[in-house]
Amino acid sequence: MSRRKKLTLAAIGTIVALVLGVTVWVLVANDFKFHEERVTIQGPRGELHGVLARPAASSGPSGLVVFVHGDGPANASRDDAYKPLWDAFAKAGFASLSWDKPGVDGAPGDWLDQSMQDRAAEVDAAIAWAHTRDDIDTTRIGAWGVSQAGWVLPEVARARPDLRFMILVGPAINWLRQGEFNLRADLAAAGASPDRVASELGRRARQIQLLKAGADYATYRASGVDPDPMTAERWGFVSRNFRSDSTADIARISIPTLLILGGRDRNVDVAETERVYRATMPPNTLTVKDFPDGTHSMTRNDIEYNPDDLRAVGRTIFAPRSIYVPGYLDALRVFAKRQAG
Template identity: 55%
Template sequence: MFNRLSERGPTARWLRRTGIALGCVVALTLSAGAWMTYQNDFAIREQRVTIPGPQQPLDGVLALPKSGNGPYGLVVFVHGDGPADASRDSFYRPIWETFARAGYASLSWNKPGVDGAPGNWLNQSMQDRAEEVTAAIDWARGRSDIDPDRIGGWGISQAGWVLPEVAARRPELQFVILVGVAVNWLRQGEYNLRAELRARNAPESDLATALARRDRTNQLLRDNAGYDRYLATGIEESPMSADRWGFVARNYLSDISPTLPQIQIPVLLELGEADLNVDVAETETVYRELVRPDLLTVQTYPRASHNIARENLDNGRDSVESFLVAVFAPRQIYAPGYLDNLRRYVEQQPARSTP
């Protein structure tokens, strides 16, 4: 009997240990799921809204503070380049939560043609985008839960050719926050090309070839060349689509310099020192020269990317670490201090009397 029990002992121990291990895996999985749910449960209430736009309705999201009835302040979001949905694939939600803690709602919308929204964002000029923002502001001012004296804007990247135009036209706005914005479209494109190649340690011959291609493309734009002519030249290994060519042709001369002296409201400029898209030194210099000093605040973040995300989690990296942080700790994507600075800035802005 003793020997028989002895023979079964190792199997029983293995089964027990396996059961314990599986239990631990299940517990860890449940804990991870609970943690992920907690980390992605933002202190906001999201409402789907339809905004009357200048060309077609805008499919939007109004992110309100978790509690209260308002009236709340409002931050109108303006996207950068690309086919962005209202939350920019949830990238905005930590920022919406930050503004909510300061008593502000956030308003954003799908670009035309994105997630079923009508239209095509590639058919827009920067002027068209500015008119969209103006229409959204007018719509929001008619809501009883929004304080018309506390409406500002937050814009990133390409929004730097959109939101300052709105700010210059709408002096009743409370503030604008500009993140990773450039000044001149053509200079920004060349800077980005050089920075990306430098980051990949590309040889000088690659840079020379890329710059030559860029010069030829820009000459076609200056010549008002059609898409067929652009394709026929075979300049680029991966040519733009016809819609993209039209978008670039409409917007490549964008330069915000003439508009900046017209701005009469507070401006917060948020810049990442590791930005590969924009020459942040040029941006800061031009804004300091052209925006009234008493209206301008500049905050620069070391080791932060174009999006004011931590450099090691952005700048084109597709890493496991980036994925894990995005899923399990989305607020940690951003550079230290960025979210707190946004909250403090809007809290400090006095309400502006509506004309």
């Protein structure tokens, strides 16, 4: 055999070994301890297309954690970002239930046509559906929600006595105050000048005036208040929900609640959130976990704000659990486990 042929075969062997090694690594890193089942739930305004992730090691009925998305379009697994969370809950003996938002991945409806009350009604329907399943222990139903879920789950907790615990990640208190905080934080991150900050806040104030006046979409567009205007659907969504404030519902929460807050959250004023929850809820029902390096979604700072960076993409594929700040997944598992008894 010629030297060139030997070198070629050696190179091919090395490439094959690398491919096999990477494949094995990805399989191991994505070896989650649950089984997924596609389910259909009759929601208040049509079918909900969901995923039930049951613990692989379960020998009997499992507890259930109902997932509630934040803002924006989202499929049931949030493009697989929820899977490390489902795995954490599975290790605590809980199944996880999540569904595609209306209009996402072929689900009927349009999530932009919803109010926060509509979203709460979906959760209510999902919990009612859980009672039809023999593989779910309905004495152990909890909920996990992020961001906008803070205007949804407190209402559900008030209305459903069979909801036994909640986990809220970066929930806001007041829609309008949250929007201003988010705007200021984004401008600060971009290094905006004081003049630009003042200009943007003025634009926002004019937009709020239109909302409070009940302006239709044509009036909003004609005002020219936004150089990059919202779509008609988004304007309708904001018009329905901009008065959202969770303070009154928080005061009625009587179940164990884990409040998870990130020190690098640009979307929500976590200091206000913590202050309101501590002042409003009974101290024996509230647990607060602060993660100084956590972002709005509890992902690492370099993942949340640089999603297209190759290192971020690599972590998502090769080490999906590591996209979250250290300690977050353990906090979910430990809190859920405590509710299992």
